[in-house]
Amino acid sequence: MTDIAEILFERLGDKGWLPPADAGPYQRDWLDRYGVEPLGVARPANAAEVAAVMKACHAAGVTVIPQGGNTGLAGGAVAGEAGAVILSLARMNAIGAPDRDSGSVVVEAGVVLSALHESLEPHGLIFPMHLGAEGSARIGGLIGTNAGGSHAFRYGMMQDLVLGLEVVLPDGEIWDGLRAVQKDNAGYQLRKLFCGSEGTLGIVARAVLKLYPAQKQRVTALLVLPDHTSAVAFSTHLRAEAGEFLSGLEFFSDFGLELTLRHIPGLTFPLETRGPVYLLVELTSGSSRVPLDDILGAALEWGIEEGLVLDGALAMSDSQRSHFWLLREEQPEGQRLExxxxxxxxxxxxxxxxxxxxxxxxxxxxxxxxxxxxxxxxxxxxxxxxxxxxxxxxxxxxxxxxxxxxxxxxxxxxMGGSFAAEHGLGRAKVALADAQRSSVERQLMARLKTALDPEALLNPDVIVTRASVKNNFRVGDFS
CATH class of the missing domain: 3.30.70.2740 (Alpha-Beta Plaits)
Structure with a gap:
């Protein structure tokens, strides 16, 4: 062992420190494009142990790569160079008792998203973040990448669902921002600074998350449309008619459907009509008094009359609803298997x-x-x-x-959009960001990194390059 490996083993024990020979599951990214063998994997059990790792590595000049569920698609949670320590949050998986009156819960960063969903069910509460990788994605990683998912348009991105954070900084200091309030304007919005920072500014240890009452009813429909222009037009009408009750509005193509049906066992298409474009629509309400069926039915009638909707089916059971959603959520896996x-x-x-x-x-x-x-x-x-x-x-x-x-x-x-909507930059899109975003914007990011991590020891070359941090450009000099 090297000196730092011995120090980390002493502080974390055999459950908390894995040597390179045992680092295989942590070494490569989900797409198997990035990742070199690390010095080892630190698996702290609490914020104090995260701080101990950071202090030891900071003193030794060793880089640290924070890792949640390692489900990211931009290579931002694996080592990009030899001699780095991967810091896995997997052991930090405690979920606090939800505060029903305040609509919040405190969780550790290693909590798996699906486990959080399951823990809230008996309390009549939900955390409204849903995505295809929720069975392995962890809260810290979702915060680090500012995840969006299929309900972002109604409930917001991850940064909108985080009320407070506890963060371990690159030098091992701990910022305690675990305040369970939505309104806190006592200075800069530090909690949002760490949302989307991909573990380059600090390591989230715990979070206060915003909760909502469980839905008492939902209606789900799978629709066939002639083209994407019709899908946009129908969606615009539906958003106006359904308002805050619209919670799902997903689209996919017939090519994607074909790949999914070909490669994913157990999936079938429930309609007689195939078409170029499909919409998955879901309306939900926390009240049993809202006439969701009437709202969706009227919108569908309008869509058919206008020639925007060719065919459709309503989910008649929870299992059928789940099947509709799988047709959309298994699109990435179907294409991967192709x-x-x-x-x-x-x-x-x-x-x-x-x-x-x-x-x-x-x-x-x-x-x-x-x-x-x-x-x-x-x-x-x-x-x-x-x-x-x-x-x-x-x-x-x-x-x-x-x-x-x-x-x-x-x-x-x-078109006024983004080339990195919800997966972040990671290592994969840093050069793209340098080419597509203004020098002022990129320089501001480099300055933030320099201010919090001047030695660029925390997830270096993710979001901004180590060179941009070392050079610490003046505004107008970044290139």
Whole structure:
């Protein structure tokens, strides 16, 4: 063992320190694109142990990579260089008793999202964050990446669901911001600074999360539409009619459906009609008095009369509702099992979704004829997972991956959107951010990193490069 490994083993014990030989499950990212062998894996059991790790590594000049469930898609939770310590939050999985009167709960950063959902059920409360990886994604990672998910347009991103934080800083100091109030304007909004920072400014140890009453009723429908323009038009009408009761508005394509049905066992399509575009619609209410069926029924009647909706089905049971959602949530897995893929996490103003998909298809076809496009995502907040598969019969993208990525990122930026909607920058998109965002914006990020982590020891080269921190540019000098 090196000196720092011996120190961490002494402080954490055999359950809290894993040598390189046991680091395999922590070493590579979910897409298996990033990650080198670490010096070891620290598995602290509480905030004090996180602080002890950070103090020891800070003193020794050793880099630390915070890791939650390692479900990220941008390579931001694995080591990018030899000699780094991965700090896993998996052992910090305590869930406090929910405060029903205040609508909040204190949880440790290693809590798995699905476990939080299950713990709240007996109390008649929900935490309204849902995403495909909720069976393995952890709260700290969701905060670090400012996760969105399928209900973000109604309840907000992760930063909107965090009331307070306890954060261990790069030098091992602990900031106690565990205040369970929505209104706290005593200075800078520090809790939001750490949301989306991807573990580059500090390590979230605990969080106060905002809760909502459980839904007493819901109606769910799967719809077939002729094109994305019709999907946008119907969605606009539905949002106006359903208002705050609209909690799910997901779209996917027939190509994505075909991949999902082909590769995911047990899934079937419940309608007679196939079409180019599908919408998954869900209305919910915490009151049993709201006529959700009437609201959705009237919207569907209007959509059919206007020629926007070709076919549809209402979920008649919880199992059928779950099946509808699986058709959407298994889109990434279905495409992964098809073979090589390129993932693009795009957002544009919702009214421009159809335009982006149409122009994007023409652009991608020009770059790589025959490329297969699988756009799916969150209609109400404009988040498009614009994922590509190689042309049929072709194993890869023929050296065109970077050109495709850059073209789509430029399109999103030109339309007033983002090339990193909810997956973050990680290591994968730092150069893209430098190219697509202003030097002032990138320099501000470098200054924040410099202020909190001047030695760039905490998750270096994620979001901003180590070089930009070391140089500490003046405004206007960043390039």
């Amino acid at each position: 073979g090589a893929q390129l993932k693009h996490d795009i957002s544009v103003p919702p009214g421009r979704i159809a335009q982006f998909i149409e122009v994007g298809a023409a652009t991608c076809e020009e770059i790589l004829p025959g490329v297969r496009i699988n756009p799916f995502g969150h209609m109400a907040d404009g988040n498009i997972h614009y994922n590509l598969s190689p042309p049929a019969g072709q194993a890869d993208f023929g050296g065109k991956a970077e050109e495709l990525r850059d073209a789509l990122a430029a399109m999103a930026t030109a």
